[in-house]
Amino acid sequence: MNQLCTQTKYAIKRELLRNPRFFLFNLAMPAFFYILFTKILVQGSASEKQQFNLNYMDSMIFSVSAFLAEDRQENMPTLLAITPAKQLYYYVGLMLTMTVMNMLSASVILTIATIINGVHLTLSSLLLIVGLSALGGLPLMLIGVLVAKSGRPSSVNSLCNLIVFPMAIISGLWWPIGLLPHWMQQIGKLMPTYAVNSLLNVVTKQMHFNWSFIVSLAGWTGALLIIIWLLSRAKNDRSIQA
Amino acid sequence: MSSIIELKNVSKKFKQLSAISNVNLSVDEGEIIGLVGENGAGKTTLINLILGLQKPDTGQIKVFGTNPGTTVCRNQIGAMLQENVSIKNLHVDESFQLVRSFYTHPLSLEKLLTLTGLREFRRHNMSALSGGQRRQLAFGIALAGNPRVIFLDEPTVGLDSIARKQFWQSIEQLRHQGKTLFVTSHYLEEIEAVAERLLILQHGKIKFDGPLDALTSLYSGATATFESELAVNYFKTSPLVLEAEKHGDKITLKLSDGDLWLLESQHFLDKIHRLSLMPNSLNEIFTDVTQTGGRNHESAMHAN
Numbered sequence: 001m002n003q004l005c006t007q008t009k010y011a012i013k014r015e016l017l018r019n020p021r022f023f024l025f026n027l028a029m030p031a032f033f034y035i036l037f038t039k040i041l042v043q044g045s046a047s048e049k050q051q052f053n054l055n056y057m058d059s060m061i062f063s064v065s066a067f068l069a070e071d072r073q074e075n076m077p078t079l080l081a082i083t084p085a086k087q088l089y090y091y092v093g094l095m096l097t098m099t100v101m102n103m104l105s106a107s108v109i110l111t112i113a114t115i116i117n118g119v120h121l122t123l124s125s126l127l128l129i130v131g132l133s134a135l136g137g138l139p140l141m142l143i144g145v146l147v148a149k150s151g152r153p154s155s156v157n158s159l160c161n162l163i164v165f166p167m168a169i170i171s172g173l174w175w176p177i178g179l180l181p182h183w184m185q186q187i188g189k190l191m192p193t194y195a196v197n198s199l200l201n202v203v204t205k206q207m208h209f210n211w212s213f214i215v216s217l218a219g220w221t222g223a224l225l226i227i228i229w230l231l232s233r234a235k236n237d238r239s240i241q242a
Numbered sequence: 243m244s245s246i247i248e249l250k251n252v253s254k255k256f257k258q259l260s261a262i263s264n265v266n267l268s269v270d271e272g273e274i275i276g277l278v279g280e281n282g283a284g285k286t287t288l289i290n291l292i293l294g295l296q297k298p299d300t301g302q303i304k305v306f307g308t309n310p311g312t313t314v315c316r317n318q319i320g321a322m323l324q325e326n327v328s329i330k331n332l333h334v335d336e337s338f339q340l341v342r343s344f345y346t347h348p349l350s351l352e353k354l355l356t357l358t359g360l361r362e363f364r365r366h367n368m369s370a371l372s373g374g375q376r377r378q379l380a381f382g383i384a385l386a387g388n389p390r391v392i393f394l395d396e397p398t399v400g401l402d403s404i405a406r407k408q409f410w411q412s413i414e415q416l417r418h419q420g421k422t423l424f425v426t427s428h429y430l431e432e433i434e435a436v437a438e439r440l441l442i443l444q445h446g447k448i449k450f451d452g453p454l455d456a457l458t459s460l461y462s463g464a465t466a467t468f469e470s471e472l473a474v475n476y477f478k479t480s481p482l483v484l485e486a487e488k489h490g491d492k493i494t495l496k497l498s499d500g501d502l503w504l505l506e507s508q509h510f511l512d513k514i515h516r517l518s519l520m521p522n523s524l525n526e527i528f529t530d531v532t533q534t535g536g537r538n539h540e541s542a543m544h545a546n
Contacts, residue, residue, distance in 0.1 A: 006343035014331035018367075070330055074368075079327040082293055083387065084316040085344040 003086060007093035015067055015097045025059050026105050034109045038117055060137050062160050064098055064144025069153040087232075091145065098141050099134045106133035121204070128203050136196030139217060142224035149231050167191055192220040246271050246391065246422065247292060252301030254287055254446075261287040262298070263446040269424075271390065274417055276437030276454070277426040280532055284446040285426045286324060289393050292424075293321055305391075317346055320389035324396050326376045327383055328368045335364040338382055345387035357412045358382040359405060373400040381409065391422040398429060410436065434524045444532050454524075463522040463530065464500025468493055468514040480506060 016022055071077070080087050110126055113119040121129070143163060151159045168174050170188035177188050188194055195216040201207040247269035254262040262284045269275065279285050290296040291303060294311020305315045329337045335351060342348035355361040358378045363371065371379065377400050384392055394413075398406045413436055416423060427433050433440070440457055442450040450457055463484075474488040477495055482503045485496035493514075497503045500519050507514075522530070 003343050006340060010329075010332060010336060010340045013336070014329070018331040074330055075323075075325050075327040076329065078295070078323065078325070079329070079341070079383065081295055081311075082316065082319070082321045082323075083341060083344045084313045084346075085341075 004089045004092060007085075007089045008096050011090075011093040011097040012100065015063075015094070016101055021066075022063070022101060026063060026101050027108050030059070030105050031108050031112055034112055035116065038113075059164075060098060060102060060140045061144040061147065061164050062157075063101070064094065064141045065148040065156045065160055067094065068145065068148030069151075069156040072148070073153045095138070095141055099137060102133050102137040103130050106130045125203050129200060132196060132199050132203065136192065136199070136217065139192040139220035139224055142221060142228060145228055146224060146231070149228065149235070167193055172197060190216065192217055195220075244271060245269060246306055248302075248304040249292070250302045252291060252298045252303055254291060254296065254298050260446050262291065265301070265446070265448055267441070267448070267451070269422060271422055272420045274423045274436055274438045275425070276433035276440045277424055277443065278430060278433060278440065278528060279426075279443035283443040283532075285443055286395060287446075288443065289321070289323070289395055289424065289426070293319065293393065317387065318390045319393070320384035320387055320391070321393040322377075322380045322384035322395060322397055323393075324399075326380045328376055328379065330368060333365050333367055334360050334371070334379060334382075337368070337379060338386055341383050341386040347388055348386055349388040354382045354385060357385055357415070359408045359412075374402055374405050377401055378405060378409070381412075385416075389421070391424070392416065393424045395426050396428065397425065398427060398432060406432075430524045430528055442528065442531050449531055457527060458521070458524070462499045462501060463526065464497045464503070465520050465522065465526075466495040466497055466500065466503065466517065467520075468517040470514040472510070472513055476510075482506065 076090075079085070080090055106129060110121070110129060114121070144160075147159045147163065148156055170180060170184050171177065171191035171194035172180075172188060173193055177185055177194070180188060195213040198207070198210070198213045202209045202213075245268045247267070249265050249267040252262060252265045252267075253260070265288065277285050277288070287296065291298055292305060292310055294305075294309070294315065303310050306318060308314050329340060332340065335355070338351055338354045342351065342354075349357075355364055358381050360375065360378050360382065363375060366375075368376075368379075377397070381394075381397060384394070398409055401409060410432065413423065413425075417436070423436075425433060425436060434454065437454060440450060440452065440454050441448060469491040470493055471491065472493075474486045474493055477483055477493065478486050480503065482498050483495050484498055487494045495503075500521060504519065511517075
């Protein structure tokens with residue numbers, strides 16, 4: 001437990017407090033895009049301005065995979081392999097840190113929504129949104145881990161681009177999913193980002209709650225965990241080339 | 243003494259290339275082992291196998307009586323590998339603290355800062371460190387767990403002369419503490435100064451395994467330099483002379499045994515001047531073993 005606390009403490013320092021990229025990609029850019037989509041590009045009703053498409057959530061895939069790829073370049077996996085460090089704690093520490101980042105990002109957007117867009121939400125709704133962003137971030141972080149484990153550090157960015165942008169488009173993060181062809185909508189509705197967004201709409205727009213959103217998130221999380229575990233096992237079986 | 247590392251008939255191939263071939267090795271606690279070999283001889287693979295970073299294709303490895311790579315092993319082993327391990331966005335002392343937290347009985351932070359000579363850089367970020375300082379940090383990371391066995395793979399590469407001196411002083415301290423050390427280095431004079439036992443690897447095989455003294459006594463080769471008016475061919479008649487060169491009056495002879503040659507040379511000692519007889523350095527012996535297959539003394543190839 002002590003080791004987990006220490007790993008998490010240093011992960012927060014490394015990834016959050018001393019990482020300028022976090023302020024740019026996880027706080028400034030989502031805030032900018034939120035203002036762009038709700039204040040500049042959308043001349044809509046008050047309810048339209050309440051949209052909380054968590055468009056920044058996709059960037060978590062980038063953040064996680066970039067962090068892991070950079071650690072790989074610095075031989076962090078070797079350090080974990082030659083010391084009694086628990087690899088699980090390393091990943092859990094990273095996930096916890098990313099969750100804090102995610103919740104901070106959601107809080108920034110909520111603050112802008114309240115101050116600039118005049119959105120009024122109850123305290124419980126605000127907390128629920130922050131909680132949902134944490135929950136919804138889990139499968140995305142795991143996709144980031146998978147990307148980092150699959151590719152070479154140099155190819156991680158390209159792999160992320162191949163996943164993030166199509167996922168954002170087909171799951172309706174950037175424009176309404178109804179504008180897409182029917183078959184694409186069907187695929188988009190399977191995406192974890194669609195499930196998070198739908199849950200968010202339940203809170204902000206009082207839309208009908210559907211358990212399938214939770215099942216989708218749980219399914220993605222479970223499946224990704226299994227794939228990552230299998231991949232780690234396969235990599236352990238293969239010797240590191242000298 | 244008890245063996246803490248045992249390798250029995252260990253082999254490892256990468257595709258068709260044999261990195262380690264049928265290696266047998268037994269290491270006792272407290273030994274200081276110099277592991278030398280040319281590039282690609284298999285030194286790093288051997289270390290990786292003992293650390294559990296790679297698995298052997300055949301043979302058996304036991305470290306502290308268990309398989310390599312187990313938590314029991316990792317708790318008692320420290321490694322400074324050729325490629326520096328660094329922790330992004332952390333200060334030097336934080337890096338040490340993080341690694342210390344992995345171990346049950348770590349060294350104190352103060353001790354680590356002293357042993358590595360990084361005290362004045364303790365608040366420096368990784369990115370602000372020079373190549374040599376990163377090497378010192380890697381050394382500290384290897385020592386953080388207060389390990390019983392320490393692997394040092396090319397530890398002094400990139401260190402300036404002061405840092406190198408401090409590094410070897412730290413190694414001396416570790417020797418006095420009874421640590422088991424595996425040191426690989428291209429600077430053979432450094433190995434000579436610290437190692438009690440030498441392992442020479444060539445093409446994945448152990449060409450020599452024994453005390454340094456045994457190697458130097460078996461390889462009693464020497465270089466004789468003197469001035470003489472005699473023709474160089476005169477000296478070539480001796481079977482102890484491996485090579486002979488003459489530049490002006492100065493003659494240089496490569497000898498398989500300096501002492502024997504000196505006895506043999508009694509009858510012409512009055513015809514040579516300014517004689518200097520230098521025993522072969524470890525570098526020369528190493529070159530002889532690895533490049534000529536030990537032409538001087540076949541027996542030295544299998545001292546153990």
